[in-house]
Every structure is written in structure tokens, then in C-alpha cells.
Amino acid sequence: MDTQSVSRRNFLKVSGLTGVMLSLGLYLPTHAEEAEIINTAGAADLGTDLNAWIRIDALGKVTITDHRAEMGQGSYQAVPQIIAEELEVPLNEVAIVFAQGNRKYGSQITGGSSTVRGSYKNLLKLSATARQMLIQAAANQWAVPVTDCYAEAGHVIHKPSGKKANYGTLVADAAKLEPPKDVVLKKRADYTQIGKPLHRPDTPLKTNGTAGFGLDKTLPGMLYAAVERNPRLRGKVKSFDDTAARKVPGVKQILKVKMLVHSTPREGVAVIAESTWAALQGKKALKVTWDDSGFEHLSSEEIYKRQHEALQTNEGLSLKQQGDVADALAKGSKKLDVVYQTPYQSHSCMEPLNCTAYYQASKVEIWGPIQAPDMVQDFISKEMKLPREKVIVNMTFLGGGFGRKAFTDYPYEAAVISKAVGAPIQVVWTREDDSTQGPFRPGISYRCEGAVADGKISAFKLRMAGQNLGHWMGAPKDKPNNSTNEGFLKPYTESIKNLSIADVPFETPIPVLWWRSVYASTNGFAYESFMDELAHEARKDPMTFRREHLPDERVQKQLDKLAEVSGWNSRKPGEGYGMAITECFSSTVGQVVKVSKNPNGGVKIDHVWAVMDCGWYVNPDTVKAQVEGSIVMALGAATQHEVTFKDGMAVDKNFYSYLMPRITDIPPIDVFIMENDADAGGVGEPGLPAFSPALTNAIFDLTGKRVRKLPFSLATV
Amino acid sequence: MSSIIITINGKDHSLDVDPQMPLLWAIRDVVGLKGTKYGCGVAQCGACTVHLNGEAVRSCVTKVSRAAGQKVVTIEGLSKNNDHPVQRAWQEIDVPQCGYCHSGQIMSAAVLLRDNPNPTDADIDAGMAGNICRCGSYLRVRKAIHLAAGMERKVSSRNE
Numbered sequence: 001m002d003t004q005s006v007s008r009r010n011f012l013k014v015s016g017l018t019g020v021m022l023s024l025g026l027y028l029p030t031h032a033e034e035a036e037i038i039n040t041a042g043a044a045d046l047g048t049d050l051n052a053w054i055r056i057d058a059l060g061k062v063t064i065t066d067h068r069a070e071m072g073q074g075s076y077q078a079v080p081q082i083i084a085e086e087l088e089v090p091l092n093e094v095a096i097v098f099a100q101g102n103r104k105y106g107s108q109i110t111g112g113s114s115t116v117r118g119s120y121k122n123l124l125k126l127s128a129t130a131r132q133m134l135i136q137a138a139a140n141q142w143a144v145p146v147t148d149c150y151a152e153a154g155h156v157i158h159k160p161s162g163k164k165a166n167y168g169t170l171v172a173d174a175a176k177l178e179p180p181k182d183v184v185l186k187k188r189a190d191y192t193q194i195g196k197p198l199h200r201p202d203t204p205l206k207t208n209g210t211a212g213f214g215l216d217k218t219l220p221g222m223l224y225a226a227v228e229r230n231p232r233l234r235g236k237v238k239s240f241d242d243t244a245a246r247k248v249p250g251v252k253q254i255l256k257v258k259m260l261v262h263s264t265p266r267e268g269v270a271v272i273a274e275s276t277w278a279a280l281q282g283k284k285a286l287k288v289t290w291d292d293s294g295f296e297h298l299s300s301e302e303i304y305k306r307q308h309e310a311l312q313t314n315e316g317l318s319l320k321q322q323g324d325v326a327d328a329l330a331k332g333s334k335k336l337d338v339v340y341q342t343p344y345q346s347h348s349c350m351e352p353l354n355c356t357a358y359y360q361a362s363k364v365e366i367w368g369p370i371q372a373p374d375m376v377q378d379f380i381s382k383e384m385k386l387p388r389e390k391v392i393v394n395m396t397f398l399g400g401g402f403g404r405k406a407f408t409d410y411p412y413e414a415a416v417i418s419k420a421v422g423a424p425i426q427v428v429w430t431r432e433d434d435s436t437q438g439p440f441r442p443g444i445s446y447r448c449e450g451a452v453a454d455g456k457i458s459a460f461k462l463r464m465a466g467q468n469l470g471h472w473m474g475a476p477k478d479k480p481n482n483s484t485n486e487g488f489l490k491p492y493t494e495s496i497k498n499l500s501i502a503d504v505p506f507e508t509p510i511p512v513l514w515w516r517s518v519y520a521s522t523n524g525f526a527y528e529s530f531m532d533e534l535a536h537e538a539r540k541d542p543m544t545f546r547r548e549h550l551p552d553e554r555v556q557k558q559l560d561k562l563a564e565v566s567g568w569n570s571r572k573p574g575e576g577y578g579m580a581i582t583e584c585f586s587s588t589v590g591q592v593v594k595v596s597k598n599p600n601g602g603v604k605i606d607h608v609w610a611v612m613d614c615g616w617y618v619n620p621d622t623v624k625a626q627v628e629g630s631i632v633m634a635l636g637a638a639t640q641h642e643v644t645f646k647d648g649m650a651v652d653k654n655f656y657s658y659l660m661p662r663i664t665d666i667p668p669i670d671v672f673i674m675e676n677d678a679d680a681g682g683v684g685e686p687g688l689p690a691f692s693p694a695l696t697n698a699i700f701d702l703t704g705k706r707v708r709k710l711p712f713s714l715a716t717v
Numbered sequence: 718m719s720s721i722i723i724t725i726n727g728k729d730h731s732l733d734v735d736p737q738m739p740l741l742w743a744i745r746d747v748v749g750l751k752g753t754k755y756g757c758g759v760a761q762c763g764a765c766t767v768h769l770n771g772e773a774v775r776s777c778v779t780k781v782s783r784a785a786g787q788k789v790v791t792i793e794g795l796s797k798n799n800d801h802p803v804q805r806a807w808q809e810i811d812v813p814q815c816g817y818c819h820s821g822q823i824m825s826a827a828v829l830l831r832d833n834p835n836p837t838d839a840d841i842d843a844g845m846a847g848n849i850c851r852c853g854s855y856l857r858v859r860k861a862i863h864l865a866a867g868m869e870r871k872v873s874s875r876n877e
Contacts, residue, residue, distance in 0.1 A: 072814030072852045199811055206816030207807045208799040209752015209792035213817060216751035224746070249735060276755075277735070277742040350756050350764060350817040350851045399754070399817025400851050431757040621811060625854070629814055632853025655761035655849060663855040664842045 022171040023052045024130045024179075025104075053123065054083060054130050060154055060168030062089050067099040067119075069110035069371045070202065071349075071401030072629070073684035074622040077200045078116050079123065081618050085193045086127035086186060088151035089167075096201060101373025101393030109372040111406045111514065113585040113682020116618055120680055128183040136180075137173035138165045188616070188677075197621035202397070214369035214396045217356045219424040223252060225417050226279035226428055228286050229268035231436055231649040233511045236291040237267045244285035245271055250278030254286075255420055259413040260383060261439070261511060262472045266409070270417050276428050283430075295509045297648030300443075304341060307445035307465040307506055311339065316463050316502035317480035323498030328459035332451020334537045340448065340529055341709040342522040343642030345441040345515055346650075346658065351399020352434040357414035358424035363390040364415050369398035371406035379408035380415050402633075403514040407439065435658055436650040440643050441515030442467040446526035452538040457549060460496045460534075462526065465504040467512045477505065487520030487582045487689045488527045491552035510645065516633060517685040520584040524689025525638075525696075525710060528580035532697040533706065542579055542697065543568055555581070558590055558613050558674055565672055566592035566609040576603070576702025580693035585682030587614040589627065591690040593698040602715040603699055605635075605667040610687060612671060615678030623683050624671040630687030631669055636661040638692035639714050721785045725750070726794025736782035740774075741765045743781040744791060752792035752820045756849070763848035766821035767791050773828040775847075792820035795827060803827050806865035814852035822848045826862050834869055836862065 055063040064083050070076035076096060084091045099105050107118070131151050138156035139146035148159050156165050188195065205211035230236065242254045253272040258265050271282035329335065355368035364386060370376055373393040381388045398405055410427065418425040429437075444466030451459040468481040475481075480503035493499060515521060535545035547559055562579065563569055571577045571594075581590040591610045598604040610627050617623050640659040644651045652658035671687075696707040699717055707717060721732045725748060732747050744753050744767070753776060756764030760775040767776045768790040769783075795801045799808075803826045806812075813819045822845070829836060829844035836844065841862050850858070 070815075072816070074814075199808065200813075202816065203808050203811050203813055204799055206813040206819050207804040207823060208795070209750070209820050211816050212751070213754075215745075215755060218749070218751075275734075275738075275742060275746045277738045277746070280758075348851060350754075350762065350815065350849065352755070398815060400815045402851075428755075431759070625811070625814060625857070628856055629853035632855065633851070654759055655757050656759065660762075660849045660851065661853065661855075662849060663845045663858060666853075666855040666859075669856060 022056045022130065022133070022175045024054045024126055025052045053126055054087065056130070056167050056171050058168050058171060060166045062087065062094045062154070062167070064094050064096055065099050066096055067105040067108055068115040069395050069398055069401060069405070070098070071110065071369070071371065071398035071405065073626060074200065074619065075110065075115045076202045077198070077622065078618045079119070080201065081193055081198060082116070082120050082123045083127040085191055086124050087131050089154045091193055091198055091201065093154065098395045101377040103374055105374070108374040109406055110401065111371060111403060113587070113685045117586060117680040117682055120616065124185055125183060128185050129179050132180050132183050133174040133177050134167055134170045136177055137170040140173060141165070141170070194618055195620065197619060200622070211397045213351050213399045214354045214356065214367065215351060215426070215428065217367045217396060217426065219356065219358060222356070222424040222426055223272050223274065223421065224276045224279045224428060225270050225272050225425050226283040226430065227257060227268045227270045227413070227433070228283050228288055229266055229433065229437060230290050230292070232290070232292050232297065232509070233261060233264060233266055233438065234295045234509050235267065237269060238289040238291040240269050240289065241287040242269070244287070245282040248273070248278055248282045248285055250274040251282040253421060254282070257413070257417060257420070259409060259416060261409045264511070272417070272421055272425070279428065280430065292648070298508050298510065299646050300644045303443065303508055303645065304445060308339060310465045310504045310506060311445060311447035311463055314504045316504035317478070318500065318502045319480040319482070319484045320493070320499060320501040322493070325459050325461050325498045325500040328498035329449060329451050329461065332458050333453055335449070335451045336530070336533055336537060337447070337449045338530070338533065338708060340446045340526040342444050342525055343637070343710055344443040344510070344645070345637055345641070346435050346438070346643050347400070347402040347404035347515055348435060348658065348660070349398070349400030349402060349404060352431055353404070353410045353429040354427060355411045355414035356424065356426040357411065357418040359415055359419035362386060364418070365392040365394070366411050366415065367394045367396060368411055368414070369401070369405050370395050370411060371398065371401045371403070372408070375406070376408050376411045380412055383412060384415060384419070402516040403518070404439070407513060431655070432653040435653050438650065439511035439513035441521065442469065442512040443642070444522050448526060448530040450530060450534050452534055455538045455540055457496050457534055459498045461500040462530070463502045463504050464523070465506045466522070467506060467508060467510070468503070469512045469514060472513070483519035484523070486518060487523035487584060489550060489555065489581060489583045489588065491550045491555055494551055495549040509648070516630065517584050517688040520582055520689040521634070521637070524580065524582040525692045528582060528690065528693035529696055529708065532578065532693065532700065546579070546581060554613065554676065554678065555588060558588060558611055561672060561674065562590040562592055562609065562611045565611065565670065566594070568592060576698045578694045578697025578699065578701055580690040580697060582689040584686035584689055586679070587612065587681030587683065587686035589613070589686050589690050591631070591694040593691070593694040595695070595698045595702050597702065598715070602713065602717050603702060604714065605695065608667055608669045608691070610669065610671045610690070611674065612687060613674040613676070614681040614683050614686065615676060616680040617673065617683065620673055623673055626683050627671040627687030628669050630685065631691050632661050632666060634688045634691035635665065638695060638710050638712070640711060642711050721781055723781070723784045723786070724788045726790055732781065734781055736780060738781045739777050740767070740779040740781050740784050740789070741776040744776060744789070750791050750793050754817055754820055756818065756821070761849070762818070763825060764818045764821040766824040766848070768824060768828065771828070773825050792824060795823065801827060802865040802868040803830065803861070805868060806861040809864060810857050810861045812854050812857040812861050814854055818848060818850045822850065822858055826858070826865065830862065830866055830869060835866055
């Protein structure tokens with residue numbers, strides 16, 4: 001998904017808000033060529049609202065805005081921790097608020113692991129500017145050279161005399177200053193907060209039940225809605241009998257609703273009630289007859305059969321082509337031609353989808369677990385024909401997101417129902433709704449052909465057949481899916497002279513969407529399983545083989561680390577070790593999985609080692625937590641669950657058959673972070689793709705059995 | 718509909734609700750305590766775990782009538798100051814990511830530790846297997862329960 005470019009240049013702006021306050025924000029024009037610092041009057045001339053990432057009041061209270069969603073990945077800490085560092089205030093003394101949806105913050109779509117990497121340079125500069133203005137204000141007050149003053153812990157200190165001023169006493173003067181053109185940023189070695197495992201500011205809220213999630217929102221007069229939606233996205237409501245539903249105590253109103261999933265209408269029947277329970281009971285009592293004509297009702301078997309057939313007959317649309325692959329394949333002494341298959345996946349956030357909306361007098365306010373408040377604002381503004389400023393979108397904490405909550409359908413649905421009912425409405429999705437409605441991560445088949453010569457890859461050809469989720473967003477259908485090479489390390493393309501990557505277009509009526517690490521989550525399995533197969537064909541150690549095909553100093557160091565921490569070079573016969581290394585959102589993660597035979601049958605995972613190279617990072621503990629969590633999510637997707645379709649509908653409805661990893665399934669996981677000066681990469685998602693190939697490569701190492709289809713069962717493999 | 722009286726977090730509540738209503742929705746929608754979470758509705762995920770007379774129950778499948786005249790403790794009532802050893806351990810280790818499942822995780826862990834003050838990894842796994850965490854914080858859950866056990870031991874040795 002598109003993310004805010006780190007290279008985007010910004011204007012820095014300053015403005016006093018009401019009362020005595022220093023308020024600093026960034027002006028994010030779309031086409032600004034160069035960063036420029038402008039004064040308050042200039043800001044007004046731009047006719048744009050000021051965003052305010054930093055506000056300091058007269059008592060010295062610092063309020064920092066988190067412009068991104070907090071869904072567990074840590075933006076609620078990362079954004080303030082970045083700002084606190086250069087502003088010289090302790091993180092545990094600042095107040096943190098979520099921004100509302102507004103273009104003035106730039107892109108707020110919390111996806112592509114982009115929060116830190118997309119904004120840290122701007123935020124560091126912004127905070128350092130605020131600090132410098134406060135220091136200048138103190139120097140002016142004291143009539144001393146500014147170079148004799150420094151900031152520490154919310155105060156400016158005059159070094160020679162030891163005089164000290166709280167930021168609050170300086171804001172009135174500081175707000176009148178012109179922001180300095182150039183500020184000196186701290187060196188990483190001098191950081192006291194960035195790079196340190198500071199406690200998460202949201203943890204205490206999440207241990208006593210006070211963190212407010214979407215479902216926790218209440219409004220005076222709020223009613224609850226549960227919606228029986230057609231189990232096939234493109235289906236309609238033919239008719240419905242609500243006699244029994246109307247008899248449920250607490251049910252107030254029942255109405256047919258038509259929502260939009262992008263441009264595809266989704267039809268259903270909404271039950272409006274005084275409590276969640278009454279709405280759920282009413283929904284259960286509905287008898288709806290669906291109209292499912294006009295589109296195919298596919299099964300999983302049919303989907304994969306078609307994908308495999310397409311891969312045998314269709315060369316696809318070329319995404320990358322170098323050398324002469326056909327010739328190299330023909331000449332290769334050892335050839336491989338195999339197919340890998342990955343499943344459709346549900347996001348299954350612990351907090352099922354929900355949204356609260358209040359539509360009144362040509363204005364709508366939304367509260368919910370929302371990953372993309374700006375996108376929701378745009379979508380509702382367009383579809384309900386309201387000016388953008390009349391669509392107010394508030395982010396709550398999100399009980400998981402993983403991409404599903406970056407969609408606009410469920411907030412729009414809540415707004416439509418609130419408008420129809422004329423009351424504030426909370427739409428509650430049941431777990432069954434959440435599991436079966438999608439959109440889902442697409443399941444994909446890959447045909448990989450390759451050859452080795454002289455111990456190296458002489459030809460590498462990959463074709464992918466799977467749904468292109470870009471088509472929801474209007475990507476042209478005659479162009480290859482640009483995500484076909486997601487997950488594949490770029491340095492491979494330097495060493496593999498004959499290389500071909502192509503997308504075989506494949507469509508179904510099933511709705512698809514990004515899912516944690518997006519295409520890398522499934523591509524990684526094909527690329528890195530095939531790399532392992534080629535290594536074995538070449539009779540090379542898989543780690544050595546990667547090393548020989550990844551001519552990149554940074555990656556070589558990462559492989560050194562991975563070998564060191566996993567004991568790769570001292571592994572013993574009879575132990576199953578597998579490795580994989582994948583790229584995702586500008587970070588690279590290498591993993592080693594160790595497996596052994598389970599006395600009760602199958603294999604068990606003994607240990608996972610992961611080495612993350614995300615360049616510049618904020619909080620090492622959060623980086624580790626994200627990689628741990630990504631591995632657990634990958635474990636479920638590799639060995640426990642898949643969305644299967646029968647007659648055009650998702651089969652598994654709840655956790656009794658859509659199995660989730662539990663504490664009993666979790667092996668020891670050790671995460672290591674590479675330290676270097678590279679720009680920040682993503683953190684929330686890149687830990688996921690390498691796990692499944694590392695696992696199946698380990699199983700091959702132990703048993704000689706090659707797993708080419710996910711999910712598989714550890715108990716019977 | 719008849720009035721059901723339940724003691725929740727030490728306070729008596731008289732609820733005019735359908736006796737079939739799950740305790741979860743009575744706690745959330747009627748009493749207004751939002752810390753207890755809806756995750757699956759079928760006792761599979763544990764996000765709705767509360768204490769009923771001191772035992773961990775899945776409030777999504779517990780009829781509110783079953784709690785009539787009984788004592789219920791929710792996450793809000795586990796401690797006054799967010800300082801039950803399990804809560805302190807959760808904070809020390811920064812267990813939660815999204816945090817949605819952790820009211821339930823903490824309520825399960827509190828009962829586990831009361832019944833088994835010095836659990837092994839296997840004991841923890843057995844006691845916590847009913848609580849799903851989609852963010853995958855399980856390693857930290859295990860670590861935090863060991864840490865909380867250590868805190869409990871310190872407290873009890875001080876009291877002796």
C-alpha cells in the first residue's frame with residue numbers, strides 16, 4: 001500500500017493556539033520541493049489548518065499527537081518517544097492523544113509498517129526546532145548567549161549560572177519567535193530515550209481495562225446494531241421475514257441496508273436494539289432469502305485447480321526479466337519445476353469489526369478501531385456527499401488490525417445505519433461475521449522453475465497466480481501485480497543473471513485485502529522454499545548458498561549474526577535446521593527454525609531465532625515484540641488455519657474450527673536486532689514472511705519431506 | 718423480566734435484564750464496565766474471562782441468571798491501583814500489544830497463581846490455553862506469570 005514518502009519535503013510551521021501555548025506542526029504540501037520554515041503569518045497565508053504534533057502549555061505540560069492508529073504495533077509509543085527525545089522531555093511525563101482523521105497529518109493509513117519510517121525525520125526536526133525555540137526564549141529572557149543554554153527534562157538551563165526555567169514559563173515568548181532555519185539533531189549515540197527499551201505508555205491502560213477500544217465507545221441514546229449480511233459478497237437480499245426478530249425484547253427497528261465495499265455493494269438486514277444482546281438475538285431470529293444470481297460460487301478446490309492450470313498454460317505478465325531464462329533452463333544440468341500453494345487467510349483480530357457513528361444534520365461523527373482515518377473521511381465524504389470537514393473520524397485503540405481495519409466498509413456501514421435510524425449507532429460484528437465476510441488475504445499458487453550449474457543458480461523463473469488486491473483500488477488489469485516480487489531480497493537479482501518473475505492474472509468474486517506483511521506473507525514461502533530446494537540441488541549448505549547469492553554487505557552481516565545466534569555451524573546430525581531470509585517494507589528478517597521428531601508423531605518446533613535489520617529504530621523491546629508476534633501469526637497461518645470456501649462462502653465461522661495458535665503451541669523465540677546507521681525500515685510486519693519457509697526447510701532437513709502447500713499439520717507431516 | 722442482584726467488584730447491582738443474557742453483555746452494556754471483552758461468544762478465546770465466586774469463567778456463555786446473588790470480579794475490580802502482582806508483572810514485561818485479550822489473560826492468570834503459586838511452564842500452558850492472543854504475546858505471558866509468582870512469594874514471605 002502507498003505510504004508517506006520519507007523523502008517528502010515539508011514546511012515547518014509554528015502557531016500559537018488559544019491561550020498561551022507553543023504549538024508546532026508540520027505543513028505537508030503535496031508538491032513542495034524544499035523544506036522551508038515559515039512564520040505564523042506565512043502559515044495563515046497558506047490557508048491550511050495547522051496540525052499540532054507538539055503542544056506545550058503555560059504549566060509546561062507537553063501533549064504529543066499520535067497521528068497513526070495504535071493496534072498493538074506501538075505507534076502510541078514510537079511517535080511520542082521520537083518527539084520526546086529531541087524535545088528533551090521524559091516520555092513518561094507527556095500526554096498522548098490520537099489525531100482525528102485529517103489530511104493535514106499527511107497519510108494516516110497505518111499500514112506498510114510506515115509510521116516510524118514515514119515520519120521520523122520530520123518529527124525529529126520538528127521536536128528539535130521546538131527545543132531550540134524554547135532555549136532561545138530562555139536566553140532572551142536572561143539576556144545570555146544562547147550557546148550557554150541547553151535543554152534537559154522539560155527545562156532550559158543556563159550552564160554558567162545553573163539558572164533553570166520550566167518550559168511552561170517560556171512558551172509565550174517562544175511562540176513569538178521565528179522557527180530557526182536549521183537545527184542540529186542529536187547523534188544516535190547521545191540519545192537518552194530513542195533506542196532504549198522504555199515501557200509502553202499504553203501498558204497500564206491495558207492491564208486494568210481502561211484502554212478504550214472501538215466497542216467500548218458509548219454515546220447518550222446510543223443503540224446497537226447487528227447485521228445479517230449476505231455470506232457471498234456480491235449477493236443481494238431477495239426478501240426477509242422479521243416477525244420473530246421483532247418479538248425479541250429490546251429490538252427497536254429492522255431495516256434492509258446496502259453498504260459499499262469499495263464500489264461493490266454488500267446487502268444485509270440490520271437489527272437495531274437497546275443492547276448488544278438484543279441485537280444479536282434479533283439477528284439470529286431473522287429469516288433472510290438471498291439472491292445469489294449473477295456470479296460464480298467457487299470452492300477452494302476449484303480456485304486452486306484453476307490457479308494450477310493457469311500456471312501450466314499461461315506465461316503471465318512479466319514483472320521482471322533479465323538474461324535468457326529459457327535458454328538457461330534448457331541448458332541447466334539440474335532442473336526443478338515445482339508448485340507452491342498458500343491459503344486464503346482471515347485477519348481475525350481479537351476485537352471483531354465494529355464502529356460507532358452518529359449522523360445528524362448533515363454531519364457525521366465516527367468512533368472506531370480504524371487504521372486509516374483519513375481514508376475513512378475521504379470515502380464517507382464522497383459517498384454521503386458531505387464536505388470533508390463534516391466527517392469527523394476518531395480513532396480508538398484497536399484490538400488488532402493487521403490490514404483489515406484499514407478498510408472503509410464498516411465505518412461507512414455504521415454511518416449509513418445511523419443516518420437511516422436517526423440515532424447514534426454502534427454496529428457490532430459477531431466473530432462469525434468477522435470470520436466469514438472477508439475481505440481475506442488471497443491464497444496463491446506459484447510455479448517455480450530453476451536450474452543450477454557449478455553450484456550456483458543458472459536460471460530462476462517464478463510465476464504467481466493469485467488475486468490482485470490492487471484491483472480494489474483501481475490498479476489496471478492488463479499490468480502485472482507489482483507485488484509479485486514482494487518478499488524477495490533485491491541482492492538476489494544481482495547474482496541471478498537469468499531471472500524471470502511474472503504475474504498470471506487470476507480473478508474470483510471473493511473479496512481480498514492486505515494482511516500483515518501483505519504479499520510478502522505468502523510470496524516469502526515460495527521464494528525461500530525454492531531457494532532451499534536449489535541449494536540442495538547444488539549440494540550446498542543453505543546458509544552458504546544464500547551467502548553466495550546475496551552480494552550485499554549489510555545482508556552478509558545479518559547472515560553472520562543469524563548463523564552465530566542459531567548455532568547454525570555447530571548443528572548436529574539428526575537435528576532439523578532450516579533458514580529463510582525475506583524483505584518487507586524496507587526491513588530484512590532472517591530466521592532459523594530448529595525442529596525435531598515428536599515422539600507422538602510428526603515434528604515439533606524446538607526453537608526459532610530471528611535477526612531483524614530495520615535500520616534506525618525507536619524501541620528495541622517493541623521491535624522484538626513485533627517480531628515475536630509476527631512469528632506466532634505466521635505459525636498459525638502455516639500450520640493451523642486457512643479460509644476454505646464452499647459454494648462461494650467461507651466455511652469456518654469461529655475459533656473452534658478456525659484454529660489459532662495458543663500458548664501451548666509456542667516455541668522459544670529469540671529475536672536479535674542489527675545495529676547500523678541505515679534509514680528506518682518497517683517493524684510491525686517484516687518479521688512474518690521468513691517463518692513458514694524456515695520451518696518447512698527445517699522439516700526437509702530433518703525428514704527429507706518437502707512441504708509445498710500451506711497450511712500443513714505439524715502432527716502428521 | 719425480573720431484577721437480578723449481582724455483587725460486581727464489591728458493589729451490589731440490581732439488573733433488569735433478560736435472565737438468558739450472557740453475563741458479558743450485562744457487565745458491558747447494562748453495568749457499563751467495558752474492561753471485559755467480547756471476542757468469540759462461544760468460550761473459545763477467553764477475552765471475556767471474569768471471576769465468579771473466585772473462579773475464572775467465560776462470561777460470554779455464562780447466563781446472567783447464574784450470577785444472581787453471587788460475587789463477580791472483573792478486570793476493573795482485580796485491584797484498586799492496577800497493582801495486583803499479575804498486573805505489575807504485565808507492566809514490568811510490557812506484555813500487551815493491542816491489549817484487547819489481556820483483561821481475560823490477566824483474570825485467568827490471577828486464578829492460576831492463586832491455585833498454584835509456583836507454576837512450571839507446563840502448568841502455565843495448561844492454565845492459559847483457553848486464552849487466545851492474536852498479537853502473539855504468549856512468551857511474555859509465560860514470563861510475566863513467573864515474575865508475578867516471584868512477587869507473590871516475596872509478599873507471602875514478608876507476611877510470615
